[in-house]
Amino acid sequence: MSACAEISSAVLALGVALLGAAPAAGAGRSPAVAPPPARVVSINLCTDQLAMMLARPGQLISVSRLAVDPRVSAMVDRARGFRPNQGGAEEIFLMRPDLVLAGSYTTQATVSMLGRLGIRVVRFRPAYSLADIRARILKMGTVLGREKQARALAEDFSRRLQALRVAARQRPRAALYFANGYTLGDKTLAGQILTAAALDNIAADLGFSGGGNLPLEVLVMARPRLVITGTRYPGASRAEAILDHPALGRWRKGGRSDTIADADWVCGTPHVLRAIRGLARVRRAVTGEKP
Amino acid sequence: MRWRLFTLLTLLVALLFAASLLTGPADIGVTESLRALIDGKGGATVLVMREIRLPRALLGVMVGAGLGLSGAALQGYLRNPLAEPGLIGVSASSALGAVLAIQSGLAATLALALPLAALAGAVLAVLLLLLLSGPRGGTLALILAGIAVSALATALTALVLNLSPNPFAASEIVFWMLGSLADRSMRDVWLALPLMLAGGAALFSLGRGLDALTLGEDAAQSLGIRLPRLRLVMVAGVAAVVGAATAVAGVIGFVGLVVPHLLRPLVGARPSALLPASALGGAAVILAADIAVRLIAPERDLKLGVLTAIVGAPFFLHLIYKTGKEAP
Numbered sequence: 001m002s003a004c005a006e007i008s009s010a011v012l013a014l015g016v017a018l019l020g021a022a023p024a025a026g027a028g029r030s031p032a033v034a035p036p037p038a039r040v041v042s043i044n045l046c047t048d049q050l051a052m053m054l055a056r057p058g059q060l061i062s063v064s065r066l067a068v069d070p071r072v073s074a075m076v077d078r079a080r081g082f083r084p085n086q087g088g089a090e091e092i093f094l095m096r097p098d099l100v101l102a103g104s105y106t107t108q109a110t111v112s113m114l115g116r117l118g119i120r121v122v123r124f125r126p127a128y129s130l131a132d133i134r135a136r137i138l139k140m141g142t143v144l145g146r147e148k149q150a151r152a153l154a155e156d157f158s159r160r161l162q163a164l165r166v167a168a169r170q171r172p173r174a175a176l177y178f179a180n181g182y183t184l185g186d187k188t189l190a191g192q193i194l195t196a197a198a199l200d201n202i203a204a205d206l207g208f209s210g211g212g213n214l215p216l217e218v219l220v221m222a223r224p225r226l227v228i229t230g231t232r233y234p235g236a237s238r239a240e241a242i243l244d245h246p247a248l249g250r251w252r253k254g255g256r257s258d259t260i261a262d263a264d265w266v267c268g269t270p271h272v273l274r275a276i277r278g279l280a281r282v283r284r285a286v287t288g289e290k291p
Numbered sequence: 292m293r294w295r296l297f298t299l300l301t302l303l304v305a306l307l308f309a310a311s312l313l314t315g316p317a318d319i320g321v322t323e324s325l326r327a328l329i330d331g332k333g334g335a336t337v338l339v340m341r342e343i344r345l346p347r348a349l350l351g352v353m354v355g356a357g358l359g360l361s362g363a364a365l366q367g368y369l370r371n372p373l374a375e376p377g378l379i380g381v382s383a384s385s386a387l388g389a390v391l392a393i394q395s396g397l398a399a400t401l402a403l404a405l406p407l408a409a410l411a412g413a414v415l416a417v418l419l420l421l422l423l424s425g426p427r428g429g430t431l432a433l434i435l436a437g438i439a440v441s442a443l444a445t446a447l448t449a450l451v452l453n454l455s456p457n458p459f460a461a462s463e464i465v466f467w468m469l470g471s472l473a474d475r476s477m478r479d480v481w482l483a484l485p486l487m488l489a490g491g492a493a494l495f496s497l498g499r500g501l502d503a504l505t506l507g508e509d510a511a512q513s514l515g516i517r518l519p520r521l522r523l524v525m526v527a528g529v530a531a532v533v534g535a536a537t538a539v540a541g542v543i544g545f546v547g548l549v550v551p552h553l554l555r556p557l558v559g560a561r562p563s564a565l566l567p568a569s570a571l572g573g574a575a576v577i578l579a580a581d582i583a584v585r586l587i588a589p590e591r592d593l594k595l596g597v598l599t600a601i602v603g604a605p606f607f608l609h610l611i612y613k614t615g616k617e618a619p
Contacts, residue, residue, distance in 0.1 A: 217344070
């Protein structure tokens with residue numbers, strides 16, 4: 001369904017460019033290529049970050065309010081320079097954008113309302129792998145009319161990623177463990193970060209490819225050397241209490257360690273490289289390998 | 292006859308306790324798991340048995356016994372077969388107290404604040420109910436007051452959780468409404484145990500008084516029962532037991548209703564015998580329900596209250612129907 005929406009918005013854009021029929025801003029001035037969008041609003045944390053990296057000054061006018069939340073956003077300082085939005089159709093419409101960037105899981109109602117109001121919306125699927133990141137960077141470049149910058153960023157990303165891949169003598173077993181006992185398998189971005197940092201994901205061994213609930217006792221029996229948990233939120237919840245369960249505490253005392261998946265893990269952007277580097281450091285501390 | 296019943300119930304609880312220890316997603320053999328539990332050798336297996344399954348089974352016994360016992364005590368004191376901590380809002384008020392303690396951060400600074408806040412919620416609810424339904428606890432007044440107290444407490448619990456800065460808190464409304472023993476630890480056992488023991492002892496001491504009360508208040512007083520004291524002990528006992536149970540396991544309904552009712556004919560309708568029988572029966576019911584939720588949906592944390600309500604609510608309707616027919 002999200003793919004359909006993506007295709008249909010692409011087809012719509014093409015139609016506007018070729019025929020100059022729709023009363024969209026700037027349409028029809030150039031017979032072959034539509035001018036790049038001039039007022040871009042992003043309503044998804046991950047498109048926020050890609051757009052901030054690629055947009056020309058002044059092109060991006062607003063990012064989602066999550067972009068300034070240090071628990072999930074890797075670009076808080078940059079995001080403070082933009083107007084934050086809550087992602088509601090009315091609020092976005094009043095900003096008079098000529099392009100809205102959304103995630104494929106952004107509220108369907110908001111996106112179709114914006115479409116009815118005549119605003120072009122491009123949706124980005126989340127990155128599920130490191131290869132996806134490259135694809136999303138290039139797509140963002142095309143959408144913003146910044147192909148050259150996007151190609152440079154993608155090349156740089158691939159080169160730095162290649163440099164991080166080192167032959168590891170040991171691949172210790174690790175587990176991603178979040179609130180409610182949620183874990184992630186190898187067909188997820190976090191799972192791929194694990195693999196890239198030369199760790200074996202126990203969730204993948206247990207048959208998880210995407211996300212799912214891993215009972216605490218199965219985790220304990222799988223004996224991972226490293227547990228990676230999520231950023232903790234203020235206030236209290238029983239969902240997060242599982243991360244303080246004495247069974248995990250005892251297990252930590254047995255020479256195992258844990259670390260936190262922070263904002264660098266959330267989105268498919270080059271910041272993922274920072275997550276991989278940090279995790280590789282933790283792996284070396286666990287195995288005692290020299291860098 | 293009665294000794295046979297108690298022996299049977301004790302055996303049943305022991306069997307279900309063992310079954311609870313042996314039920315879980317981790318694939319561990321029977322002998323291996325029992326050996327790990329007893330001699331503590333075996334790394335991860337010991338952790339699973341001692342830190343995950345043992346507290347779960349222990350809490351099953353404690354929470355079940357507490358709910359069965361307080362159901363029997365409430366029914367005996369009010370001489371009303373529909374009285375039950377879940378139905379009359381005592382559990383929901385305890386949950387509100389517990390949620391306030393957790394979300395205000397009080398429970399993090401002082402662990403005992405959690406069960407004590409739940410106890411405070413329970414005390415308020417019991418007092419409010421006794422005030423509203425009168426000393427004789429007329430069925431209609433009691434149930435209506437219970438519905439109101441329960442609805443208000445549940446709504447306030449949902450409000451507090453929705454306003455929490457923690458994004459996971461709102462989804463925990465389900466836990467507080469339907470209860471669960473998943474992933475509890477020995478910390479929860481030690482937290483609940485003192486209040487449970489104190490409250491349980493208070494409720495067991497009521498046996499003779501409740502026996503006398505079956506003859507009517509005047510007769511009971513002429514037998515030397517001091518009714519105000521009886522009432523005080525009953526309120527404190529129920530609040531302590533239900534508060535402690537709810538603080539660690541959430542609200543689990545209908546156990547205190549069904550168990551005393553099923554056992555009453557078997558103990559000759561004597562409250563003093565019904566109290567221990569209901570404690571054993573309640574423990575068996577919660578242990579069985581907690582085994583069932585793990586077998587029905589192993590990786591989904593199905594809530595205990597779902598099962599107890601599926602069994603208990605039709606039973607409750609049947610009781611209302613019968614009560615309605617008996618009343619003139």
